[in-house]
Amino acid sequence: MESSEVADQFVDGPIKTTEEKLWTTEANGSVQLRIDALCPQSPITVHQMFLESVDKYGPLDALSTKRNGIWEHVTFMDYYKLCRQAAKSFLKLGLERFHSVGILGFNSEEWFISAIGTVFAGGIITGIYTTNSPEACHYVASDCKMNIIVVENQKQLEKILQIWDGLPHLKAVVQYKGNLQEKRPNLYTWEEFMEFGKDIADAHLDDIINSQKANQCCVLIYTSGTTGNPKGVMLSHDNITWTAAHASRAGDMIPAEIQQETIVSYLPLSHIAAQIYDLWTGIKWGEHVFFADPDALKGSLVDTLREVQPTSHMGVPRVWEKIMEHIKDVSAQSGTVRKMVLSWAMSLSLEKNLSPASGLKTFLPSLVDYLVLAKIRKLLGFSCCQKHFSGAAPISLETLEFFLGLNITLYEAYGMSETTGPHCMSGPQTHQLQCCGKVVPGCQVKLVNKDAEGNGEICFWGRTVFMGYLNMDSKTKEAFDEEGWLHSGDIGKMDAEGFLQVTGRIKELIITAGGENVPPILIEDAVKRHLPIVSNAVLIGDKRKFLSMLLTLKSTVNSDSLEATDNLTQEAIRFCQDVGSKATKVSEIVGRKDQAVYKAIEEGINTANREAVSNAQRIQKWTILPKDFSISGGEMGPTMKLKRHTILEKYTEHVEAFYNV
Numbered sequence: 001m002e003s004s005e006v007a008d009q010f011v012d013g014p015i016k017t018t019e020e021k022l023w024t025t026e027a028n029g030s031v032q033l034r035i036d037a038l039c040p041q042s043p044i045t046v047h048q049m050f051l052e053s054v055d056k057y058g059p060l061d062a063l064s065t066k067r068n069g070i071w072e073h074v075t076f077m078d079y080y081k082l083c084r085q086a087a088k089s090f091l092k093l094g095l096e097r098f099h100s101v102g103i104l105g106f107n108s109e110e111w112f113i114s115a116i117g118t119v120f121a122g123g124i125i126t127g128i129y130t131t132n133s134p135e136a137c138h139y140v141a142s143d144c145k146m147n148i149i150v151v152e153n154q155k156q157l158e159k160i161l162q163i164w165d166g167l168p169h170l171k172a173v174v175q176y177k178g179n180l181q182e183k184r185p186n187l188y189t190w191e192e193f194m195e196f197g198k199d200i201a202d203a204h205l206d207d208i209i210n211s212q213k214a215n216q217c218c219v220l221i222y223t224s225g226t227t228g229n230p231k232g233v234m235l236s237h238d239n240i241t242w243t244a245a246h247a248s249r250a251g252d253m254i255p256a257e258i259q260q261e262t263i264v265s266y267l268p269l270s271h272i273a274a275q276i277y278d279l280w281t282g283i284k285w286g287e288h289v290f291f292a293d294p295d296a297l298k299g300s301l302v303d304t305l306r307e308v309q310p311t312s313h314m315g316v317p318r319v320w321e322k323i324m325e326h327i328k329d330v331s332a333q334s335g336t337v338r339k340m341v342l343s344w345a346m347s348l349s350l351e352k353n354l355s356p357a358s359g360l361k362t363f364l365p366s367l368v369d370y371l372v373l374a375k376i377r378k379l380l381g382f383s384c385c386q387k388h389f390s391g392a393a394p395i396s397l398e399t400l401e402f403f404l405g406l407n408i409t410l411y412e413a414y415g416m417s418e419t420t421g422p423h424c425m426s427g428p429q430t431h432q433l434q435c436c437g438k439v440v441p442g443c444q445v446k447l448v449n450k451d452a453e454g455n456g457e458i459c460f461w462g463r464t465v466f467m468g469y470l471n472m473d474s475k476t477k478e479a480f481d482e483e484g485w486l487h488s489g490d491i492g493k494m495d496a497e498g499f500l501q502v503t504g505r506i507k508e509l510i511i512t513a514g515g516e517n518v519p520p521i522l523i524e525d526a527v528k529r530h531l532p533i534v535s536n537a538v539l540i541g542d543k544r545k546f547l548s549m550l551l552t553l554k555s556t557v558n559s560d561s562l563e564a565t566d567n568l569t570q571e572a573i574r575f576c577q578d579v580g581s582k583a584t585k586v587s588e589i590v591g592r593k594d595q596a597v598y599k600a601i602e603e604g605i606n607t608a609n610r611e612a613v614s615n616a617q618r619i620q621k622w623t624i625l626p627k628d629f630s631i632s633g634g635e636m637g638p639t640m641k642l643k644r645h646t647i648l649e650k651y652t653e654h655v656e657a658f659y660n661v
Helices: 003-015 046-057 076-093 109-120 134-143 154-166 190-196 202-210 237-250 272-285 301-308 317-332 336-354 359-380 397-405 473-479 520-530 570-578 586-592 595-610 644-650 652-659
Strands: 061-067 070-075 100-104 124-128 146-151 172-175 187-189 217-222 232-236 262-265 288-291 312-315 387-390 410-416 421-425 444-448 456-461 486-494 500-505 534-540 547-553 555-557 564-568 619-624
Touching: 046 076, 046 109, 046 237, 046 272, 061 076, 061 109, 070 076, 076 109, 076 146, 076 190, 076 202, 100 109, 100 134, 100 154, 109 124, 109 146, 109 202, 109 272, 124 134, 134 146, 134 154, 146 154, 154 172, 172 190, 187 190, 217 237, 217 272, 232 237, 237 272, 237 421, 262 272, 262 301, 262 312, 272 312, 272 410, 272 421, 301 359, 312 317, 317 336, 317 397, 317 570, 336 359, 336 397, 397 410, 397 520, 444 486, 500 520, 520 534, 520 547, 520 595, 534 644, 547 652, 564 570, 564 586, 570 595, 586 619, 595 619, 619 652, 644 652
Parallel strands: 061 288, 100 124, 100 146, 124 217, 146 172, 172 187, 262 288, 312 387, 387 410, 547 619
Antiparallel strands: 061 070, 217 232, 410 421, 444 456, 456 486, 486 500, 534 547, 555 564
16 A cells, blocks of 8 residues: 555544544544644654655664664664564454553663554553552553553563453563563563564554554553552544654754754653654654663763764753763862863853854854863763753753853753643744743643733643543543643743743642742742752642741762762762861761751752742741652652652651641
């Protein structure tokens, strides 16, 4: 069947459909696509998008994996064939239409092939976080009637073995790395799996592929579930293919026929940000994806970046903060002259980027960039990087300005799982500091219930908007208003040029006992800006008489467990020295209530309080926690976003101590 014929067939389904609603909660349901004058593009399925890319980019390298110290490459043509092979094997193992294949492992060639093979076979991809407990895995697998689970290694396999008996729909498990420690019925190695479906006819697979419609579900993204059970966000073929095409271009990602983009895949693919950026945009525009080692966030990521030198890179705010802290630590241990040169170079670069000059005024910053800053970017792996993105959580002004000092502009993206990732994008043509760019062309945003300053709840409309929450009618109805707009729960304001700034989250908004509305992020960022020793700041005060704050100090991270250690970072030690303290450990400060450090923190909080818009927004009490937050500690989600509800529960005694006097 020719590509054009396939496209016509897929278009016939959803475009002509009128009986569907804008949402559904059934895995086999379909929705009315949001095609309108602003967004008239014909919908296509995942298979059609891939087929178009194979036609354009077939011989180009698509995926690269390092094995035994050597990079091995897979072309787009071979990638497509491997996905078909995986699809046949899933069918042979008994994958039912609109049932899920779970993928539990670090980013890899096998993750990608499993995901796309699932869709080709008529199933639904469901990523599972590698940090999930067996109980969390069971909830997800049961909720979406998972037929098959693909696991990375023995560690992840053991989680599934503990829960297998309680999963009546589970038919098989495939392990894609390492040898099986014991043979069990319906447990396969990756090599066995890929051979398993060879007797499935191409025509049979084609019939399944050709029956798929763009308004049907192909991806499930489970939310973090910090305040209840995780919700399964249903994304359609059109959600995926439209977003991959149009949101990425809003961020100025370049098609391979002009210049092949190179990226490093390392953030969890079970999160929509990484999945849309690494997997789907990679297929759409012919990008070359290099897979980082599983210990990327333990320190090896920079080695991969240096080797690959990507043209585009995405990090969550905590990743960018960790890079910033590392540079500060290295600088602190350098000689006086080197420190002065770097500080001067970064101040010049920051000034130039905040107030772009012209003519002869740009000569000195350009020379300094060439002699000093370019070398640092090369050491970070960013010598060829033209676009640096930040998403999945708010990023502080301090971090943004630090990287501007290195002549690196961080482009913010904004959206949610329910908008297939980015609904608003920054890029080289649409950038403004502390804004998440403009609405992706073809999408819409409106603000409702605006206050006097123009802050209102952000609502979304467009082809990015999800189908509904799997098996959750009431939650789905709550998400949409009567006109079909998706309510984000975020608060923001938009300027006259269309730049959107997110100023808070309704659920995180603190309403004091006196009725004052307090957005915590702005106050927390102010404290961290004035106190470089502070790693995390969590504002407390909902239904309380005054505001208080939990603080953690910057400490080194255990490279194996990723837990915070007791040792202060070099930047934190330097802060202590500057205020007259000899402390090098968190316990020395907290255990002895180090007078010099506590006094300095009090002064920093007083400075932040002087910036408050009212007395009700001033911090009255604070305490330092004995350990910094981490994913393994439960205070952060998989993308290192603060889990406020968990923090409040975990540190209840500290919180109540503020108010029980």
